[in-house]
Amino acid sequence: MPKILRAIAMERCIGCYSCMLGCARLVHNSLSLIRSGIHVRSLGGLTAGFEARYCLACRPAFCALACPTGAFVQREGGGVCYRERLCIRCGHCARACPVNVILVDEETGFPVVCLQCGSCVNFCPHGCLAMVDAPSKEQPGTAGTAGEPDIKQR
Amino acid sequence: MFSQGYVRVMEIDLHEGRCRIHKREDLLENIGGSGLAAALYGEYGQPGEDAFAPEQPLIIAIGPLTGLFPLMSKAVLGFKSPYSGHYAETHAGGRLALAMRYANLDALVIKGEASHPVCLLLGEREFAVREGRHLWGMDTTMTARIIRSSEERGRGRRSILRIGPAGENLVKYACINVDTFRHFGRLGAGAVMGKKKLKAITILGEGSFSLPHGDYKKVYKKIYRKITTSGAMKKYHDLGTPVNILILNGLKALPTRNLSSTSFTGADSISGEYFAEKLLLRQIACSSCPVGCIHIGLLREKFAPEHEYYYRQVSYDHEPIFAMGSMLGVSLGEKVISLIDEAEKHGLDVISAGVALAWATEAYQKGLIGEKETLVPLAFGEAGSYRQALACLSGRVNDFYRLLGEGTLAAAARYGGSEFACTLGQEMAGYATGPAFFVSQAMGFRCSHLDTAGYQLDQEFDPCSVERALSYLLKEEKQRFILTSMVACLFARNIYTTEMLSEALEAAGLPHLALELETRAAALVKRRWQVKKSTGFDPLKVTIPPRFYQVETIRGKVNGEFIDALLKAYAGAIAAL
Numbered sequence: 001m002p003k004i005l006r007a008i009a010m011e012r013c014i015g016c017y018s019c020m021l022g023c024a025r026l027v028h029n030s031l032s033l034i035r036s037g038i039h040v041r042s043l044g045g046l047t048a049g050f051e052a053r054y055c056l057a058c059r060p061a062f063c064a065l066a067c068p069t070g071a072f073v074q075r076e077g078g079g080v081c082y083r084e085r086l087c088i089r090c091g092h093c094a095r096a097c098p099v100n101v102i103l104v105d106e107e108t109g110f111p112v113v114c115l116q117c118g119s120c121v122n123f124c125p126h127g128c129l130a131m132v133d134a135p136s137k138e139q140p141g142t143a144g145t146a147g148e149p150d151i152k153q154r
Numbered sequence: 155m156f157s158q159g160y161v162r163v164m165e166i167d168l169h170e171g172r173c174r175i176h177k178r179e180d181l182l183e184n185i186g187g188s189g190l191a192a193a194l195y196g197e198y199g200q201p202g203e204d205a206f207a208p209e210q211p212l213i214i215a216i217g218p219l220t221g222l223f224p225l226m227s228k229a230v231l232g233f234k235s236p237y238s239g240h241y242a243e244t245h246a247g248g249r250l251a252l253a254m255r256y257a258n259l260d261a262l263v264i265k266g267e268a269s270h271p272v273c274l275l276l277g278e279r280e281f282a283v284r285e286g287r288h289l290w291g292m293d294t295t296m297t298a299r300i301i302r303s304s305e306e307r308g309r310g311r312r313s314i315l316r317i318g319p320a321g322e323n324l325v326k327y328a329c330i331n332v333d334t335f336r337h338f339g340r341l342g343a344g345a346v347m348g349k350k351k352l353k354a355i356t357i358l359g360e361g362s363f364s365l366p367h368g369d370y371k372k373v374y375k376k377i378y379r380k381i382t383t384s385g386a387m388k389k390y391h392d393l394g395t396p397v398n399i400l401i402l403n404g405l406k407a408l409p410t411r412n413l414s415s416t417s418f419t420g421a422d423s424i425s426g427e428y429f430a431e432k433l434l435l436r437q438i439a440c441s442s443c444p445v446g447c448i449h450i451g452l453l454r455e456k457f458a459p460e461h462e463y464y465y466r467q468v469s470y471d472h473e474p475i476f477a478m479g480s481m482l483g484v485s486l487g488e489k490v491i492s493l494i495d496e497a498e499k500h501g502l503d504v505i506s507a508g509v510a511l512a513w514a515t516e517a518y519q520k521g522l523i524g525e526k527e528t529l530v531p532l533a534f535g536e537a538g539s540y541r542q543a544l545a546c547l548s549g550r551v552n553d554f555y556r557l558l559g560e561g562t563l564a565a566a567a568r569y570g571g572s573e574f575a576c577t578l579g580q581e582m583a584g585y586a587t588g589p590a591f592f593v594s595q596a597m598g599f600r601c602s603h604l605d606t607a608g609y610q611l612d613q614e615f616d617p618c619s620v621e622r623a624l625s626y627l628l629k630e631e632k633q634r635f636i637l638t639s640m641v642a643c644l645f646a647r648n649i650y651t652t653e654m655l656s657e658a659l660e661a662a663g664l665p666h667l668a669l670e671l672e673t674r675a676a677a678l679v680k681r682r683w684q685v686k687k688s689t690g691f692d693p694l695k696v697t698i699p700p701r702f703y704q705v706e707t708i709r710g711k712v713n714g715e716f717i718d719a720l721l722k723a724y725a726g727a728i729a730a731l
């Protein structure tokens with residue numbers, strides 16, 4: 001069963017940014033807070049708690065529907081696979097994303113997108129993030145809504 | 155960026171409202187952080203001029219591992235302290251270090267004075283001097299709120315530094331608030347910012363760099379796992395630094411009521427345990443730190459006769475609790491947190507302000523000063539009066555508060571009472587552990603129990619010989635200097651051993667530094683002392699006030715002769731550098 005990313009317990013988030021830094025370094029080969037598939041930020045000043053903005057693994061993936069070259073293709077379970085060699089840097093994917101989580105790198109023009117690989121989950125020290133079963137074809141759109149999975153503090 | 159073979163310095167001139175970028179290969183030999191800040195002060199500083207002279211620089215430096223490895227989460231600020239008149243350092247975490255790294259700013263040198271209040275906006279592709287007049291006079295919370303709402307860019311990846319009224323009014327222990335919960339504290343960096351009419355600095359961390367070649371990913375994962383699985387860091391997340399309140403109280407080493415005592419009957423209700431059970435809302439972390447030691451407590455206060463409350467979130471640590479708690483005889487966590495909040499809003503250093511007010515209270519009790527001076531009746535335990543006194547201190551409302559804002563000894567010089575001043579180069583930190591701590595803080599560069607591990611030495615064993623204590627202090631100083639040059643959080647000192655640092659430096663593409671770390675550090679420690687001496691510091695003239703000689707810990711009365719001997723030996727060692 002394919003898995004998809006869900007921020008299941010952001011109430012626990014300490015705002016350490018380990019998830020973003022891990023994604024940028026290991027997945028996108030970059031030292032940055034920006035070339036990451038997940039973005040944590042405060043809800044308005046550090047007193048307000050944190051939110052995570054990340055790819056919702058849509059099915060259909062609107063970004064892939066909008067992509068004219070096949071650089072973005074629908075991934076089984078939701079979300080997309082991305083092949084840079086096919087990308088012409090038109091930015092249609094980023095504009096199509098309803099939650100605005102595809103970053104178009106200002107320098108290169110290439111999109112930075114979540115690949116649903118789960119690297120960030122391994123870096124979260126507080127169990128805020130998890131890879132959960134993708135919703136089945138029969139019952140789309142229920143991932144992460146069927147109660148909190150049982151996660152232990154590490 | 156260090157690992158790309160140079161140090162990128164942004165030199166800012168507030169008078170002209172311009173900046174200049176320097177890419178400096180030659181600065182690499184200073185490691186970064188503490189070493190780099192001292193080197194830049196040597197270059198840009200005006201050691202013979204007044205601390206408030208317009209050309210005095212504020213220098214902020216990160217290190218070669220910032221933005222590459224976890225817990226490399228601090229930035230070092232080097233400046234000439236208006237409090238001591240000497241070169242000083244102060245360190246802060248929060249979002250700052252990573253924002254600087256990703257803004258491609260290895261060091262900032264801020265000189266000159268603006269003609270009217272301004273703010274700075276800095277980034278990888280940004281430099282702007284913005285209006286600050288509408289923010290002048292505002293507290294630290296309101297200032298940040300307005301900046302956040304007027305600038306959308308960089309949310310989540312930016313750092314906001316600002317001063318409060320205390321900094322504007324040049325209180326000599328005004329701090330710079332960093333991202334609400336962290337500070338460049340203690341020796342008056344906030345006042346220097348105030349003198350420069352610089353209300354706030356926003357740094358946008360929006361750039362990115364390619365990874366170093368080779369083993370980087372492997373080493374990064376290894377260090378991350380070590381930190382998150384070793385359990386060594388757990389205590390900092392759990393109760394946090396306030397765990398020390400009861401430990402020190404048990405050792406009779408908790409400064410209480412202006413150090414007239416070292417144990418506090420009210421310790422239980424200001425302890426880390428009490429805070430955790432009654433007031434803790436949550437813990438948060440500096441960027442890149444998976445530990446999360448910043449403890450946020452809830453301040454809830456009734457503001458009308460009906461059931462109407464406001465609430466605020468206030469970060470607490472051992473030091474602020476000691477300063478607003480035991481040192482002032484305030485024995486309830488809720489009251490302590492409201493005093494911390496008050497000091498924070500004004501942008502006063504909480505530790506220095508608390509210790510100064512403790513002296514004022516004893517002076518008041520002894521009749522050296524009266525209500526004509528203090529405007530409110532000061533009495534140990536009376537949180538309400540202290541809250542008002544903090545506002546008076548920040549506002550410098552009369553001669554007395556103006557002098558107290560110069561430091562306890564400045565006020566004592568006028569009103570008497572220097573024999574019970576609790577100052578060790580500045581208002582003391584929260585450890586009445588014994589001679590090694592007293593001597594080490596009296597000499598050091600910053601909040602200072604952190605320059606060496608004097609407080610730890612006192613707790614670990616009764617230093618049997620001056621030589622042994624001295625060599626411990628010197629060794630520890632060098633080790634900590636290496637860490638504060640990287641710039642690591644000192645809580646990670648057991649993770650980042652010399653071997654681990656060498657491995658990290660190598661993976662970062664800095665193999666030479668990895669090899670020469672120890673020897674280079676030894677030379678740089680010496681250089682930092684020389685910079686301090688160039689601003690007029692004479693180690694042989696450092697004295698320790700009488701109150702410290704009366705301290706009684708669990709081991710009995712401190713050995714005054716030992717204090718003197720260690721002071722002399724340490725001063726001699728520093729003077730010889």
Ligand code: SF4
Pocket residue numbers: 054055056057058061062063064078079080096097098099100101102113114
């Ligand atoms: S990137 Fe945006 S549009 Fe594409 S699958 Fe994820 S959330 Fe949907």
Ligand code: SF4
Pocket residue numbers: 012013014015016017018019020040050052123124125126127128129
């Ligand atoms: S790693 Fe976890 S705790 Fe840290 S910022 Fe990401 S979601 Fe929050």
